[in-house]
Amino acid sequence: xxxxxxxxxLGLPLAALVALLQSTFTAxxxxxxxxxxxxxxLAVSWTLLRGSGEGLLISLVGGVILDALxxxxxxxxxxxxxxxxxxxxxxxxxxxxxxxxxxxxxxxxATIIYRGLLLxxxxxxxxxxxxxxxxxxxxxxxxxxNGLAMLIxxxxxxxxxxxxxxxxxxxx
Amino acid sequence: MGHSRxxxxxxxxxxxxxxxxxxxxxxxxxxxxQDVLSRLLSPxxxxxxxxxxxxFHMTDRIAEFGVLNAENKALREEIAVLRxxxxxxxxxxxxxxxLRRQLDFKVAxxxxxxxxxxxxxHDPTNLLQYLVIDRGAEDGIEAGMPVVxxxxxxxxxxxxxxxxxxVMLISNPSSSVSALIQRSRATGVVQGRGGHVLSMRYIPQGxxxxxxxxxxxSGLGGxxxxxxxxxxVESVQYKEVEMFQEARMVPAVRLxxxxxxxxxxxxxxxxxxxxxx
Numbered sequence: 050x051x052x053x054x055x056x057x058x059l060g061l062p063l064a065a066l067v068a069l070l071q072s073t074f075t076a077x078x079x080x081x082x083x084x085x086x087x088x089x090x091l092a093v094s095w096t097l098l099r100g101s102g103e104g105l106l107i108s109l110v111g112g113v114i115l116d117a118l119x120x121x122x123x124x125x126x127x128x129x130x131x132x133x134x135x136x137x138x139x140x141x142x143x144x145x146x147x148x149x150x151x152x153x154x155x156x157x158x159a160t161i162i163y164r165g166l167l168l169x170x171x172x173x174x175x176x177x178x179x180x181x182x183x184x185x186x187x188x189x190x191x192x193x194x195n196g197l198a199m200l201i202x203x204x205x206x207x208x209x210x211x212x213x214x215x216x217x218x219x220x221x
Numbered sequence: 222m223g224h225s226r227x228x229x230x231x232x233x234x235x236x237x238x239x240x241x242x243x244x245x246x247x248x249x250x251x252x253x254x255q256d257v258l259s260r261l262l263s264p265x266x267x268x269x270x271x272x273x274x275x276x277f278h279m280t281d282r283i284a285e286f287g288v289l290n291a292e293n294k295a296l297r298e299e300i301a302v303l304r305x306x307x308x309x310x311x312x313x314x315x316x317x318x319x320l321r322r323q324l325d326f327k328v329a330x331x332x333x334x335x336x337x338x339x340x341x342x343h344d345p346t347n348l349l350q351y352l353v354i355d356r357g358a359e360d361g362i363e364a365g366m367p368v369v370x371x372x373x374x375x376x377x378x379x380x381x382x383x384x385x386x387x388v389m390l391i392s393n394p395s396s397s398v399s400a401l402i403q404r405s406r407a408t409g410v411v412q413g414r415g416g417h418v419l420s421m422r423y424i425p426q427g428x429x430x431x432x433x434x435x436x437x438x439s440g441l442g443g444x445x446x447x448x449x450x451x452x453x454v455e456s457v458q459y460k461e462v463e464m465f466q467e468a469r470m471v472p473a474v475r476l477x478x479x480x481x482x483x484x485x486x487x488x489x490x491x492x493x494x495x496x497x498x
Contacts, residue, residue, distance in 0.1 A: 068345070072353070076343035077477065082416055083347050119344050120351030120379065120387055167346060177394040179348070179415025187348065187415075 056213040057103050060095055064107045067091045068114035083190035085198040086163065088115055092134040093159045094199070094206035097152060101138025108134035125170045133163035156199040160192050319481050322371035326483065333446070334487040335369075336360060340479050341385065350393035350413060352376070354482060357384045365444070365490035368482050373450030373473035374398070374438060375482050377490070386484075390476050391451065392419060399441035400451055402434045411436060411451050411470065417477070419452055421468040430457045430468050443491025 096104025112127030407428030
C-alpha cells in the first residue's frame with residue numbers, strides 16, 4: 050500500500066517558504082547580478098537525501114511559486130526546476146548516495162540544466178535574451194554561486210532529514 | 222617566686238609608662254611617647270590600609286551584589302529597548318528621506334498623479350529584470366503605467382493582479398524607451414541589456430554624444446511621459462560604416478536596491494506592446 054512519507058508535509062511548505070525567500074531576499078543579494086537559486090538547491094538536496102519522488106514534489110511546489118513571482122511565462126521555471134531535480138534523482142539512483150562528491154556534481158549539472166532550459170524556454174516563448182557575453186557570465190557565476198551555497202544548504206537539509214522520518218525505501 | 226617578680230616588674234613598667242605619658246601630656250604640646258609610637262605605627266597602618274582596601278571594596282560589592290545584579294539586568298533591558306529604538310529610528314529616517322524625495326518629485330511634477338508602492342519581490346531568475354509591487358488593480362493600477370522614483374525612470378507595469386503588480390525594469394531586454402540626449406537633443410531608443418547597463422541605439426551619426434550626457438525620455442511613441450531621467454552615457458560606439466551610433470548607459474536609478482517606487486496613474490500609454498513581442 051502506498052504511504053505518503055511524513056517528511057513531505059514538512060518539505061512542501063518549506064519549498065514554498067524558500068521560493069518566497071528567493072524572491073524577496075536572496076534575489077537582491079548577488080554576485081555581479083547573479084544570486085543563489087535557493088529553491089533549486091533545496092530540491093536537489095532533498096532529491097539526493099530522500100529520493101526523486103519527494104524531490105519532484107518539492108521542485109513542483111517551489112517552481113509554481115517562482116513562476117508566480119517571476120516575469121517569465123507561467124510554467125517555465127516549474128519545468129526547468131523539475132527537470133533539474135529529476136536529473137539529480139537520476140544521479141542519486143546511479144551513484145553511491147553517500148559519495149562525498151555527489152552534491153557538488155549534482156548541483157553543477159542541475160544548474161546547467163535549470164538555467165540552460167530556462168534560457169531555451171524563454172527564447173522559444175519569444176522573450177528577448179541579453180547578449181551572449183552577459184548570458185555566459187550569468188551561467189558561469191550561477192555555477193560558482195550555487196556550488197558554494199550547496200555546501201551549506203546540503204548540510205542543513207541533511208540535518209533536517211535526520212530529524213524527520215527515515216527515508217522511505219524505493220521498493221516499498 | 223620568679224613569676225611574681227616578673228609580674229611586679231611588668232606592672233611597674235606599665236605604671237611608669239602611664240605616669241610618664243600623663244606627665245608628658247601635662248608638660249607640653251607634643252607627647253614624645255605618642256610621637257615615637259606614631260612613627261612606628263603609621264607606615265604599618267598605611268600598608269595595612271592599602272592591603273585591605275580591595276577587600277573592603279569586595280565586601281562592599283558582595284553586600285551590593287543583589288542590587289548590582291538587578292541594576293545590571295535593568296540596564297541590559299534598557300540597552301535592548303534603546304537598540305530597537307535606534308533601528309526603528311534609522312528605518313524611519315530612511316523612509317522619511319525616501320518620502321521626502323517622492324514629495325520633491327510630486328512638487329517638481331505636479332501634473333502627475335502618483336501612487337506610492339512598496340517593492341515586495343524581485344525576479345528570482347536574475348535574467349528577466351522584474352519587480353513585484355504591493356499595488357494592483359484594486360488601487361487603480363493598469364498595464365503600461367510608468368513607474369518612477371525621484372531619481373528617474375524605473376520601468377512600466379507589465380502585469381496586474383488584484384493586490385500586486387509586476388514592473389518590467391528598463392534594464393529588461395524586452396524594454397525599449399524613446400529617448401533624447403539633454404545637451405544635443407539627439408534622439409534614440411534606450412534598450413535593456415539584462416545586466417546593470419542600458420544601450421541607447423539608433424542615434425543619428427551626425428549628432429554628438431559624449432560621456433556623461435544625460436538621457437531623458439523623449440515622449441515619442443507615447444509609451445512614457447516626456448522628460449523623465451533615464452541615465453547617463455558611459456561610452457559611445459561610433460563606426461563610420463554604420464547608419465547609427467550606439468551609446469552604453471548607466472541607469473540613473475539603482476534598479477536592484479529599490480524599496481519604494483511611484484506609479485504614474487494619470488498617464489495612458491498610447492501603444493502598450495506585449496513584452497513578449
